[in-house]
Amino acid sequence: MTTASTGGDVRRPAGWAEWAPSGRLAVPVIVLLVIGANLIGVGTVVLLLIGVDDGSGRTGRAEVLWAAAAYLAVALPVATVAGLRRQRVTNRWLTAGREPTRDEAAHALRLPLDTASTAGLVWLLGAVLMGAVSAVAFPDARVGARVGVAVVLGGIVTAGVTYLLVARVARAVTARALAAHPPAGALALGVRIRLLLTWGLTSGVPMLGVVLLYLDPSNPRGPGRTVVVFLVVVALLVGALATLLIARAVGQPLRELRRAVQQVGSGHYDVDVVVDDAGEIGLLQEGVNSMAAGLAERERLRDLFGRHVGTTVAQRALATGVALGGEERTVAALFVDIAGSTSLVRRTGPEQMVGLLNRFFAVVVDTIEAEGGLVNKFGGDAALCVFGAPADHPDPAGAALRAARRICDAVAEAGEVDVGVGVACGRVWAGQVGAASRLEYTVIGDPVNEAARLTELAKEHPGRAVASAPTVLAAAPEERAHWVRGGEVELRGRGETTTTWMRRRSSV
Template sequence: MGRRGYKSEETTGERRAAARLARSPRLRYALLRSLLSLAMLGANVIGVAIVFIVVRFVLPLPDIEDEDEATIAALIALGLYLAFAVPVGTYWGLRQSKPVRDWWLSGAPPTAGMQETILTLPRRMVRVYVVLWLVGAVLFSALSFRYSSELALDIGLAVLLSAMGTWAFTYLLAERILRPLAAASLEAGLPERTQTPGVTLRLMLTWGLTTGVPVVGMLLVAGGQIVGIYGASGDRIAVTALFLGGVTIVIGSLATLLVSRSLADPIISLRRALARVRAGDLDVRTQVYDGSEVGLLQAGFNEMMAGLRERERLHDLFGRQVGQDVAQLAIERGAELGGELREVAVLFIDIVGSTSMASERPATEVVGLLNRFFEVVVEITDQHGGFVNKFEGDAALCIFGAPLDRPDAAGDALRAARDLRETLAHAVPELTAAIGVSAGQALAGNVGSAARFEYTVIGDPVNEASRLTELAKTTAGRVLASAAVVDRAAAAEERERWRADGETVLRGRSAPTTLSVPVDAA
C-alpha cells in the first residue's frame, strides 16, 4: 500500500526490498546506506583493477629503462592512493547524504529543497569519484613522466577511459539503490523542473561512457601502432584489442541492462496498473521514483487515476440522487430541458400518521425509522424494474417505464405494491404506509432551468396515484390501484391478484375512478 492508502504497483524486486526494509526508518536507512557504500566501493575497485590490468598486461607500452623500478613504484603509489581515496570517498559521499538521513528519520513531509537534494544525490555522489579519479590520473601520469612521456600519456588515458565507465556505473547503481528515498520524496508531487537526466540523455551518456569511450581507446591504440608510437608485435596488439573489446562488451551490456531496467520498471508497473484498471480496480497508483519525464509519466498516471476516482465518485453520487438509469441516460444522451410522452406506471407511497410520529419521537429515532422505511422502498422498487424518482418528506414517488422502457410497466408497479405491503409489515412494523398505483401517458424528462433541473414525470397518472394514496390511508388494506392500471397489466396472473372495490370521485376530478385492491387485502 502507498502512503496515501492506494495499492502501488511495484516490481518483484522492489516488493522484496520493501519487505526487508519495512522494520524501522533507522534500519531502512542504515541498510540503504550500507548497500550504497558497498556498490560504490565495488564499482570503483573494479575500475581500478581494470586500469591495473590494462596498464600492466594489455597496453603496448613504450620501452623504458628501469621497468621493474617503475612497476614497483606504480604499485606502491596505487596502494597509497587507494588507502587515501577509499576513506575520503566514503566519508565525502556519506556527508552528501547527511541531510537526507536527518529528513528520513524525522518523518517530516519533503520540502522542495529536500526533493532536489534527494533526486540530485546520485549526481553529487558521482562528483566525489570524478574528483578522486581525476586526481589519480594526474598523480599517476606525473609519476610515470619521470620514466617516459609516452608512458605518462598512456597511463593517463587508461585511467580516464576506465574512470568514465566507472562514473556511469556509479551513477546508475546509486540511482537504483536510492529509489526508495526518491519515491518517498516524490509522494508530495513532482518538482517544477526535472532533477535527473532524461531518457535520451541517460541512454546517450551510458552508451558513450561505457561503450563509446572504450572504442575510442581501441582506435587510439590502433592509430598509435600505425604511426609507430608503440612498435608492438601483432600478437600484443591483438591481445589489446581482444581485452578492450571484451571489457567493452561486458561493461556496456551491464550498464545498458541497468539503464534499460530504470526505464522498463516504471513501464512494467504502469502496464500492471492498467490491467487492474481494466478489471475495474480504480484504487491503484504507481510509485513515483524518477525526477525525469519517466516520473512525469508515473505522476500523470496517478493524476489520471485520481480524476477517474473522482469521476466515479460523482457518478455514484449522481446515480444515488437521481437513479442509476437516469444517470446513465444523462451520460449517454446529455441533459437537456424538456421531455417526451411515455407510457408509465406510477406508485406513490406515504407513511400514515407521520405528523404525530414526528412530534412524539426524538428526531434521531424518526430519521432512523425513515431510513429503514426508504431502504425497503428502494430495494423493492429496484427489484421490479422501477426507480424512486423523488423522496418527499415521508413519501416516495416510484416510476416504472421511464427513463427506460418496460414491457409491462403496469404489472411491475402492481407487483411492487403488493411486495411493499408485505415486506414493510415485517421489516418496519413500527410504521404503516399507504400505497396508490396508477398508469397512463405522462411527460417524462428534465424540468427546471439550465442551471438546475431534475428528471421527473408529470401527468395524470402521478396525480391519480397521489390521490389514491390519500384514500388508501382510510382503507383496511392500505393499497389502492385504479382499474385502468390493472387492465394494462400484461400478465393475466397479476390481474387475477386484484379485484374491483367500487368507484369514487377523487379530489380534483369530475369523473369517477374505479378502484382495485389486492384480493388478499383485509
C-alpha cells in the same frame, strides 16, 4: 502489488535483487558501494598500467604505481567525506524519519548524479597526475598521454557504472522523496540519456579504447594480444552489469505499471504504484496513480449521483449528458405515503423516526427497482415512483401494480408503519427541470397528481392500494386478477370523476 482481483498497492517482489537501503543506513551504504565500484575500476586500470612499455627497455611502471597508490590514499578518503557532506541534508531527514521538504527532496534526487560527478572528478584529477608522472618516468614523454587517456576512459566507465548503480540502489530514498513531492515534469536524466550512457559503457568507450591502442604513436608495434583480450573481457563484464542495471531500472517499473493498468481495467481503482524514478518513468508512475485516483473519484461521484437521482437516470445522464428539457411519455406513477406519520413521530421521537423511515424506504426502493421502475423523489414520509421513464418499460402499468402489492405485503409483515399506495397511468412530461447549475429529473402530469390523491383513499381501504381504471385495464389479465372494481370518486383538484380499482384483500 496485490492481485488484480483485490486491488491495492503495487509492490515489487521481495528478494536480494530488489534490496535497497533506507533510513539512516542509506547514504553510508551507498557511499561504500561507490567506493567498491571505484576500487574495481582502479584495479582494472592498474592492470593496464602494468603492461605499459615504451619499447626502450627501461620501465617507469614502479614510479607510476607508487604515485597512483599515494593519490588513492588521499583521494578516496577525501572523496568519501565530500560525498557524505554533499548528501548530509538527505542523511538528516532519513535519520529523523520525517518527510523531506521540497528542497531536500530535490537534493536527494540528485544523489546518483552527484555521486557520479564526484567519482568523475576524482578520476579526472588522477588522470592528470598519472599522465604527468608517466611523462617524467618514461623516456618517451608520449607515454604520459597514453596513461592519461587510459585513466580518463577508466574514469568514464567507472562514473557511468556508479551512476547506474546508485540510481538502482538508492530507489528507496528516491521513492520516499517522490512520495512527499511527486515529479512535476523537470527531468534531469531520463530514459534516453540512460540508454545512451549504457551504449557508451558497453560499446563506445571499449571500442574507443581499442582504436586508441592501435593509433598510439608511442607504441608503433601496436598493442599486445593480452591487452586487447583483457579490454574485451572488461568491456563484456561492464556491459553485462550496465545492461542488467538499466534493464531492471526500466523493466521492473513497466511490469508494475502493467499490473496496475490491468487492475484498473478490471474495475479496481485502489492501486498505488510506488514512484521511485525521477525521470519519464516516474512521471508515468505518478500518472497512473493520478488516473486511478481520478477513476475512483468518478466512480464515487457516479455512485453518489445514482443514489440521489436513481441508477437509471444516472446512467442516462452519463450516456447522453444533461440539459434542461424533456419529452412526453406514457408512464405509470406510484405514490406511497405513511399513514398517521405526524402522530407517529411524536410517539417515537425524531431519531427513531429517521431509522424507521430508512427501513421503510429500503423496502420501497428494492421493490421498485426489482420491477424496473425509478424512485423519482422522496418527500418526507412519502415517495413518488415512476415506471416507463426515463427508460422504456414493456409493461409499466402491470409493474406498478405488482410493486404496489409487494410494498403493502412487506410493510404489513414488518408491522412498523401503515401505508397507502396509489397507482395511476397516462401521458406525462418527463425530463430535467431547474437551473443550468442545479437540475432535477422529474415527471409532471395528471397521472402523478391522480396517484397522490388515490393514496389518501388507499389509507382507508383494507388492501391499502388503490389504482385508476386505465391502469388496471392496461395490465395483463394475470395482474388484473388481483384487483377488484371500486366506486367512482371525484379526487381533490381534478374536477372529474375517477373510476377506482381496489386491491383484493386476499391478494398475495
